[in-house]
Amino acid sequence: xxxxxxxxxxxxxxxxxxxxxxxxxxxxxxxxxxxxxxxxxxxxxxxxxxxxxxxxxxxxxxxxxxxxxxxxxxxxxxxxxxxxxxxxxxxxxxxxxxxxxxxxxxxxxxxxxxxxxxxxxxxxxxxxxxxxxxxxxxxxxxxxxxxxxxxxxxxxxxxxxxxxxxxxxxxxxxxxxxxxxxxxxxxxxxxxxxxxxxxxxxxxxxxxxxxxxxxxxxxxxxxxxxxxxxxxxxxxxxxxxxxxxxxxxxxxxxxxxxxxxxxxxxxxxxxxxxxxxxxxxxxxxxxxxxxxxxxxxxxxxxxxxxxxxxxxxxxxxxxxxxxxxxxxxxxxxxxxxxxxxxxxxxxxxxxxxxxxxxxxxxxxxxxxxxxxxxxxxxx
Numbered sequence: 001x002x003x004x005x006x007x008x009x010x011x012x013x014x015x016x017x018x019x020x021x022x023x024x025x026x027x028x029x030x031x032x033x034x035x036x037x038x039x040x041x042x043x044x045x046x047x048x049x050x051x052x053x054x055x056x057x058x059x060x061x062x063x064x065x066x067x068x069x070x071x072x073x074x075x076x077x078x079x080x081x082x083x084x085x086x087x088x089x090x091x092x093x094x095x096x097x098x099x100x101x102x103x104x105x106x107x108x109x110x111x112x113x114x115x116x117x118x119x120x121x122x123x124x125x126x127x128x129x130x131x132x133x134x135x136x137x138x139x140x141x142x143x144x145x146x147x148x149x150x151x152x153x154x155x156x157x158x159x160x161x162x163x164x165x166x167x168x169x170x171x172x173x174x175x176x177x178x179x180x181x182x183x184x185x186x187x188x189x190x191x192x193x194x195x196x197x198x199x200x201x202x203x204x205x206x207x208x209x210x211x212x213x214x215x216x217x218x219x220x221x222x223x224x225x226x227x228x229x230x231x232x233x234x235x236x237x238x239x240x241x242x243x244x245x246x247x248x249x250x251x252x253x254x255x256x257x258x259x260x261x262x263x264x265x266x267x268x269x270x271x272x273x274x275x276x277x278x279x280x281x282x283x284x285x286x287x288x289x290x291x292x293x294x295x296x297x298x299x300x301x302x303x304x305x306x307x308x309x310x311x312x313x314x315x316x317x318x319x320x321x322x323x324x325x326x327x328x329x330x331x332x333x334x335x336x337x338x339x340x341x342x343x344x345x346x347x348x349x350x351x352x353x354x355x356x357x358x359x360x361x362x363x364x365x366x367x368x369x370x371x372x373x374x375x376x377x378x379x
Contacts, residue, residue: 014350019050019058027067027078035080038068054351056177064096064150072148097126098343099146100155101139102183103231105131107316108332109157112183115336116155123344134159147178153347154180155339160188161231170196179346179353183339184231186357197346199339199358203232203313204239206328206362210283210311211243213326213364217371219281219309220248223255223274225262225293226285233258236285236313252277262289264296271296274308281309281370287318290325294369305371315365324367331360 023038038044041059045052059076062068070076100116102109113129120127128146132139139159146154154176160166167189173180173196182198190196214222224240227233237258244251254273259266271293274282284290290312294304302308304323312318315329338358346353 014352015050016054016057016350017061019048019054020061022048023058023062024065024067027062034078036078037074038076038078040075053175053177056175057351060147060150060152060177064152070148072144095124095126096347097128097149097151098153098155098340099128099130099143099149099151101130101132101142101146102157103132103134103159105129108314108330111332112157112336115333115338116183116340117336118333119337119340119344125344132159134162136162147176151178153178153343155183155336155343156180156185157183157231158185159231160185161229161233170194179343179350181339181343181346184335195355197342197353197355197357199335199342199356199360201232201330201332201335202359202361203235203330204242205359206330206364207236207239207283207313208243208246209362209364210313210326210328211240211247211249213366214281214283214309214311214370215247215249217281217309221250221252221255221277221279221281223252223270223279223282224257224285225267225270225282225289226256226258227262227289228258228260230285233285240283252279255279255282258285262292264292267292267296268300271300271302275300275302279308281311283311283313285313287312287314287316287325287327290318290327290369291321294321294323294325305369309370311370318365319367323369326367326370327365328362329365330362334360 041052041055045055048055059068063070066079068076069079098120100113102113117127128149128151130142130146132142136159158169160169163169167187170187182196184200186198186200187194187196211222222244226237226240255277257270267289282293284293290310294310297304297308304310310325312325312327315327318325318327342356
């Protein structure tokens with residue numbers, strides 16, 4: 001008996017398209033009349049000798065074409081005759097659609113979405129955009145809503161940092177009946193053969209760029225005012241620790257601190273610790289915290305950058321302060337564009353698509369806060 005992976009291996013092209021054709025013919029021949037329910041996916045998979053995932057993708061094709069309808073909590077039904085001539089919901093003129101799920105539409109991700117939309121627009125593909133608002137329940141509901149809308153691919157930024165078992169969550173995405181690509185997320189503990197495709201920023205490499213720059217300016221005692229439990233905080237923190245070791249930086253107690261939220265009193269106490277320990281530079285995860293640190297340093301009688309060099313991570317609002325901040329600038333638009341290109345390729349290739357894991361290194365944009373604005377503008 002053939003294994004699931006070997007069944008129908010003689011067919012040319014993606015297997016799910018052949019299954020979709022088979023289901024389409026059965027509907028046209030009257031096996032399932034308009035308005036009637038299709039058998040459940042497991043039954044169809046056993047009947048057709050294919051995997052459940054293949055059936056899901058095949059049914060998804062028919063949903064997009066408007067031949068069948070998924071009804072949440074009820075099943076999949078052949079579209080009633082009165083609706084067969086109508087266009088699929090959300091897909092005017094049969095236009096392909098891609099679902100994009102991000103945690104926020106106000107910080108960091110707007111530029112990622114811009115890159116996605118630019119590529120999809122050029123390809124004639126529409127976008128269904130949703131925000132999870134960093135809420136797992138909202139993320140689940142929005143993901144289901146996009147699937148129900150008939151999208152043919154997904155670009156996902158899941159909230160892995162607040163999931164109990166993030167690797168299990170990523171593994172569960174393989175059950176999706178349509179192609180997907182993770183954006184600015186990657187499997188946290190993948191097996192060597194993990195097939196999850198992703199495009200993201202090399203956050204650790206960006207931190208190393210910043211610390212190498214500070215090291216080149218003569219700073220040896222460098223602090224880290226960091227964040228915890230954000231989507232990128234673990235990678236940034238690891239990048240700082242690895243780069244500090246690589247460069248032989250002198251890390252003192254209290255100068256490396258990470259919090260979920262930095263209140264004004266916390267930043268004041270941190271600044272006092274750094275001043276007492278002779279810290280001459282601080283790397284901050286987040287433009288706003290870096291700007292607050294500059295204000296607090298001045299309040300305590302220090303000048304930036306003469307007494308304290310400051311480098312931020314994110315480069316969202318780094319240039320707008322009284323002292324423009326040197327910042328690691330993630331390639332947000334480029335990440336979005338490349339993820340969209342990869343997804344389009346996967347949509348065309350079907351189950352034969354290769355797995356791509358792409359990381360793009362950020363730039364370091366040098367401004368006044370590290371005292372080297374005249375030496376270079378970008379590294």
